[in-house]
Amino acid sequence: MRKKRLAENGVRTQTFSSLYLIGSALGILMAVNVSAETDPKIEMGISEYTQTGGATDLKATIAAFNKNKASTTDHSKLKELEGPFSSGPEVTKACLGCHNKAGSQFIKSIHWTWKYKHPITGQELGKATLINNYCTNAKGNEGMCAQCHAGYGWKDDTFDFTNEENIDCLVCHESTGTYYRTPTSKGNKACSIMFEGKKPIEWAKVAQSVQMPGRNNCGTCHFYGGGGDNVKHGDLSSVLFNPSKEIDVHMDSEGLNFACITCHVDNGEGHQWAGSRYQMHAKDNIGQGKPGIPRQRATCESCHSSLPHSKITLKGIKLNGHADRVACETCHIPKIAKGGVATKVDWDWRTMGKLKDGEGYKLKEYTQGNGEHRATYKSIKGDFVYNENFNPHYAWFDGVMNYTTIHTKFEPAKAPIDINGFTGDFNDPKSRIWPFKRMHTTQPYDKGNNTLVYMHLWGEDENSLWGNYNYENAIKVGMEKNGIPYSGEYDFIETYSYWPINHMVSPKEDALTCSECHARGEKGRLNELRSFYMPGRDYFKWLDIIGYLTILGVFLIILLHIVMRILCYKRINKSCQIGGEK
Amino acid sequence: MEKEKNAVVIYTRYERFWHWSQALLIFILAFSGFVIHGTFNVIDFETAVTIHTYSAILLLLLWLFTTFWNFTTDNWKQFVPRIQGLPAVLRYYAWDMLFGKPHPHHKTMQRKQNALQGLAYLTFMVVIGPALWISGIIYLTYDLWNVMEGSQSLFQAVTFFHTAAAFMMMAFAFIHIYMTTTGKTPFHYIKTMITGVENIELTQAEKAYFSEQHPKILRNKE
Numbered sequence: 001m002r003k004k005r006l007a008e009n010g011v012r013t014q015t016f017s018s019l020y021l022i023g024s025a026l027g028i029l030m031a032v033n034v035s036a037e038t039d040p041k042i043e044m045g046i047s048e049y050t051q052t053g054g055a056t057d058l059k060a061t062i063a064a065f066n067k068n069k070a071s072t073t074d075h076s077k078l079k080e081l082e083g084p085f086s087s088g089p090e091v092t093k094a095c096l097g098c099h100n101k102a103g104s105q106f107i108k109s110i111h112w113t114w115k116y117k118h119p120i121t122g123q124e125l126g127k128a129t130l131i132n133n134y135c136t137n138a139k140g141n142e143g144m145c146a147q148c149h150a151g152y153g154w155k156d157d158t159f160d161f162t163n164e165e166n167i168d169c170l171v172c173h174e175s176t177g178t179y180y181r182t183p184t185s186k187g188n189k190a191c192s193i194m195f196e197g198k199k200p201i202e203w204a205k206v207a208q209s210v211q212m213p214g215r216n217n218c219g220t221c222h223f224y225g226g227g228g229d230n231v232k233h234g235d236l237s238s239v240l241f242n243p244s245k246e247i248d249v250h251m252d253s254e255g256l257n258f259a260c261i262t263c264h265v266d267n268g269e270g271h272q273w274a275g276s277r278y279q280m281h282a283k284d285n286i287g288q289g290k291p292g293i294p295r296q297r298a299t300c301e302s303c304h305s306s307l308p309h310s311k312i313t314l315k316g317i318k319l320n321g322h323a324d325r326v327a328c329e330t331c332h333i334p335k336i337a338k339g340g341v342a343t344k345v346d347w348d349w350r351t352m353g354k355l356k357d358g359e360g361y362k363l364k365e366y367t368q369g370n371g372e373h374r375a376t377y378k379s380i381k382g383d384f385v386y387n388e389n390f391n392p393h394y395a396w397f398d399g400v401m402n403y404t405t406i407h408t409k410f411e412p413a414k415a416p417i418d419i420n421g422f423t424g425d426f427n428d429p430k431s432r433i434w435p436f437k438r439m440h441t442t443q444p445y446d447k448g449n450n451t452l453v454y455m456h457l458w459g460e461d462e463n464s465l466w467g468n469y470n471y472e473n474a475i476k477v478g479m480e481k482n483g484i485p486y487s488g489e490y491d492f493i494e495t496y497s498y499w500p501i502n503h504m505v506s507p508k509e510d511a512l513t514c515s516e517c518h519a520r521g522e523k524g525r526l527n528e529l530r531s532f533y534m535p536g537r538d539y540f541k542w543l544d545i546i547g548y549l550t551i552l553g554v555f556l557i558i559l560l561h562i563v564m565r566i567l568c569y570k571r572i573n574k575s576c577q578i579g580g581e582k
Numbered sequence: 583m584e585k586e587k588n589a590v591v592i593y594t595r596y597e598r599f600w601h602w603s604q605a606l607l608i609f610i611l612a613f614s615g616f617v618i619h620g621t622f623n624v625i626d627f628e629t630a631v632t633i634h635t636y637s638a639i640l641l642l643l644l645w646l647f648t649t650f651w652n653f654t655t656d657n658w659k660q661f662v663p664r665i666q667g668l669p670a671v672l673r674y675y676a677w678d679m680l681f682g683k684p685h686p687h688h689k690t691m692q693r694k695q696n697a698l699q700g701l702a703y704l705t706f707m708v709v710i711g712p713a714l715w716i717s718g719i720i721y722l723t724y725d726l727w728n729v730m731e732g733s734q735s736l737f738q739a740v741t742f743f744h745t746a747a748a749f750m751m752m753a754f755a756f757i758h759i760y761m762t763t764t765g766k767t768p769f770h771y772i773k774t775m776i777t778g779v780e781n782i783e784l785t786q787a788e789k790a791y792f793s794e795q796h797p798k799i800l801r802n803k804e
Contacts, residue, residue: 314635315628321725429729515627520620533738536620536627540742547749554753558760568680 046190046360046380058177058216061241064253065214076208083204088152089165091207096164103164105270111150116278120400125278131406131452133419133441133495134226140482143185144458148221155184172217173210187458188467190360215241218260230341234437235503239339247339249507263298274298280500282399283432300328327432331512332505336437337388340369346385347441350492353469355379380466392435392501394526396424406484409450416494426531437499444471448487454478589801592694593778600648601775607641615748638718660694661704668697689782706754713747
């Protein structure tokens with residue numbers, strides 16, 4: 001029975017939860033009685049290294065990307081790239097030898113700084129300091145997390161952000177599919193296993209393959225945000241390496257075959273890309289420029305205009321009428337996590353640290369659409385719930401995110417705390433209804449100061465959480481080494497984070513139908529957005545009651561009249577002989 | 583003046599076309615409208631909106647043309663309200679007809695409808711109809727004015743009046759249909775509305791005028 005359930009690739013809903021509990025209990029019992037190796041759902045060890053693109057043929061992605069490319073330079077013919085190179089920075093030096101502005105451009109970009117000062121809220125954002133509700137903080141754990149930093153060797157505060165030779169040009173530009181990165185420090189000995197047995201990088205070959213970034217390049221990090229395939233965003237997964245039209249109408253490798261940079265265009269600064277979650281264009285009023293004007297935004301409107309539907313059909317006119325209040329994504333991305341790769345929707349850190357024979361392990365009890373088993377428990381992280389092909393959470397959004405940073409004090413009684421709350425309202429003309437993936441997590445916080453905490457997750461010492469499994473030490477050290485006051489007492493708090501959904505745009509035939517929202521009660525997708533009157537969903541209760549009673553009254557009077565007519569007609573016929581007279 | 587009953591075409595071809603196309607459109611509008619409202623769910627929202635919008639445009643055109651027709655043909659005089667005869671008609675439907683008494687109103691070419699009927703149709707034309715088409719046009723053009731200040735209060739008012747008028751229209755329609763069964767036979771009035779022919783009293787002068795000027799109006803069996 002358990003196997004059958006696992007084989008199902010459905011959504012785990014509340015109704016499944018009791019089954020799930022029994023299943024988990026069975027799982028634990030079996031794990032105790034039977035040796036771990038015989039249970040395919042249990043994997044010993046805590047290695048977190050993801051061979052990005054591992055399950056996918058990156059060669060096909062690259063070939064698809066190259067179909068319509070005509071570069072003016074064949075880099076494999078360049079003397080400068082003949083090598084031999086023995087490290088990344090040597091290759092970078094060669095690149096910067098010709099591309100003499102690339103370095104100064106790139107070190108200003110968020111891919112390098114991991115910092116972003118929000119122009120409206122003034123908050124200091126960026127991966128370098130933020131806390132999320134997945135692995136929580138990169139800050140202080142760069143030895144692991146900076147494997148997705150587009151530079152070489154960031155493991156702590158000593159990293160030189162002014163040294164252009166530390167830029168990793170290859171991760172974004174190589175096109176062999178053989179390049180890889182590893183964490184920049186070893187971490188706990190239980191983790192170190194993840195670097196072993198990897199084929200050395202052929203630097204010259206990789207260097208000679210450079211070109212404009214393809215999906216294989218961006219996807220290496222962005223499809224694996226949060227520590228695994230599609231874990232974080234829900235709409236960015238390895239499925240997008242080679243998607244079908246049904247998955248993504250733009251990236252369809254047989255069709256339009258867009259690269260990420262087809263939409264995420266250079267914003268005009270060089271090596272900086274349009275399209276940021278920190279400050280979004282929730283409603284792009286600039287929209288489509290005149291023909292030939294370079295686009296500098298990643299919005300749908302920047303290609304499709306703000307009146308994208310037919311202007312001469314009733315349906316088109318009506319749909320265009322929605323575009324000022326409903327984001328394109330709301331109708332055109334009906335489901336999150338399409339194509340068989342699930343995303344995490346719930347994370348419970350409280351159960352971190354359960355071991356088997358003193359060793360960390362993973363329990364892989366979720367089988368996703370493509371047949372792959374996903375860990376529902378990891379000793380180093382706790383319990384997870386996955387979901388795939390599910391409806392987004394909808395909200396009014398004006399594009400401005402307000403983060404709960406390490407410095408933000410909150411009232412624990414008001415939990416769940418929004419990690420990235422946002423503003424937006426029906427009455428604000430700049431806001432539109434947007435789809436979000438909402439992530440729910442139970443994570444540690446500083447009970448005395450009512451702030452979130454930095455955890456020391458990664459390190460060779462005995463205080464790192466991963467390998468030592470002690471919150472007390474991991475939080476204390478995490479706060480101390482980053483200079484954040486810590487009360488000394490931690491507890492767990494529920495949090496939400498919100499991920500605007502932009503990718504995996506469906507073909508127009510699969511867009512939401514009107515009745516998905518214009519419907520009464522629970523059926524309607526916008527059931528929770530109550531600040532406006534929506535036909536099909538809303539009505540005036542008393543008017544309806546009076547209206548229906550009126551119609552009912554009319555029928556009763558008619559019925560009464562009919563009965564009287566029949567009764568009287570019979571009587572008249574018999575006694576008066578009046579009826580029947582012509 | 584001597585009067586006698588004659589079979590006469592009292593409803594012209596255009597009046598009958600007006601009546602039946604209006605009836606059809608009103609039923610289509612009511613059906614699709616109450617789907618949009620959420621009362622029932624037989625067709626999907628998109629189809630309902632499409633049908634409702636196109637039918638509404640057709641009905642508006644029909645009403646526009648009919649208003650023109652009513653005024654150019656003097657037919658509007660049929661709908662001028664009058665109290666005279668109203669109590670008798672009310673008494674007839676409530677009581678007298680049950681005992682086989684004859685209808686107090688005698689149809690003439692000048693007054694085809696009885697007092698109650700005239701009043702009901704006038705209400706239909708100057709209250710329920712306009713409430714529906716005025717609110718309906720504002721509703722339909724929502725996307726043109728939704729950016730203005732206070733647009734939501736207007737929108738709620740518009741949806742309220744449109745729905746309220748729709749309930750009134752339905753009440754009118756059901757009573758109207760039932761009343762058609764109160765003729766000599768249950769289908770007599772419906773037949774009249776299809777053929778246009780009814781036995782009414784004509785003065786000699788009227789008869790002579792029709793015989794000479796409009797012989798097709800007279801449908802006497804002789």
